[in-house]
């Protein structure tokens with residue numbers, strides 16, 4: 001941490017602050033400028049108490065933390081990409097995964113049709129959402145336990161893995177033996193108690209970025225998962241709250257590029273919740289692949305117009321091949337680019 005003192009700070013102030021710094025287990029180094037004195041404090045900011053409490057002293061102008069709030073998820077700590085493999089599908093580490101399925105499970109027939117269409121298109125990891133955390137309590141909340149039963153029945157028939165959102169700790173137990181990946185949604189991305197519980201369940205986790213979350217907060221939330229015993233964390237950018245209603249959310253592709261630099265974890269993009277409109281899903285997917293995303297999380301429904309939730313953004317599952325054809329050149333280019341980057345890291 002760096003402490004910048006006010007111009008009027010006296011020698012006694014400098015001594016008192018240095019003593020406080022020592023008592024907080026940092027080593028102070030005093031740098032005297034013409035007008036101002038700076039105290040550089042050496043010590044691990046993650047394990048020591050923060051020196052930001054000293055900001056309230058009259059002789060202190062400001063205190064700057066130097067270290068980031070995350071460590072285990074950082075590229076400095078682990079330079080090579082982490083790959084998460086689920087049901088034979090590798091996510092990250094040079095591979096690009098497409099995960100798809102309906103917004104919500106609505107009935108046995110609807111979910112089975114969607115899964116069948118996904119299988120026909122080579123998709124092996126399916127969005128399976130019996131619980132739907134919705135902004136309004138009057139909107140469809142999912143089939144809940146009945147939806148989980150449908151998931152279980154359909155899994156007997158197909159070789160598939162599921163991604164399922166857990167809106168609260170209570171749903172972890174219900175879904176634990178059915179789902180392969182837990183999703184923590186945008187509205188829960190800073191629910192630290194939930195993150196701790198999900199991490200301890202021992203499955204891979206997709207962590208959506210909250211709609212008003214900084215990149216540092218997003219990676220620090222991922223750190224919660226890793227610190228609590230979950231190494232297989234995947235981040236997912238799904239768009240931020242913005243002033244422009246033309247798209248449902250503002251897809252922050254810059255954050256995807258930044259996250260790829262700062263962390264070794266796979267970074268996915270959800271073009272569906274970002275776009276809010278079917279026709280925008282292919283272009284946003286192409287852009288996501290161009291910027292380095294390790295995978296896409298796409299909504300597809302057998303009859304999207306009559307979907308109980310997110311009707312306007314879901315692709316028609318029986319036409320999913322058209323979407324895959326559309327993004328194919330970008331997918332190939334993105335894979336080529338990733339193998340080039342990995343060769344450079346491997347030296």
Ligand code: PEP
Nearest residue numbers: 103185186187208238273
């Ligand atoms: C979802 O993926 O079903 C979902 C609700 O997404 P988000 O949390 O990004 O809104």
Ligand code: MN
Nearest residue numbers: 103299309310
């Ligand atoms: Mn949805």
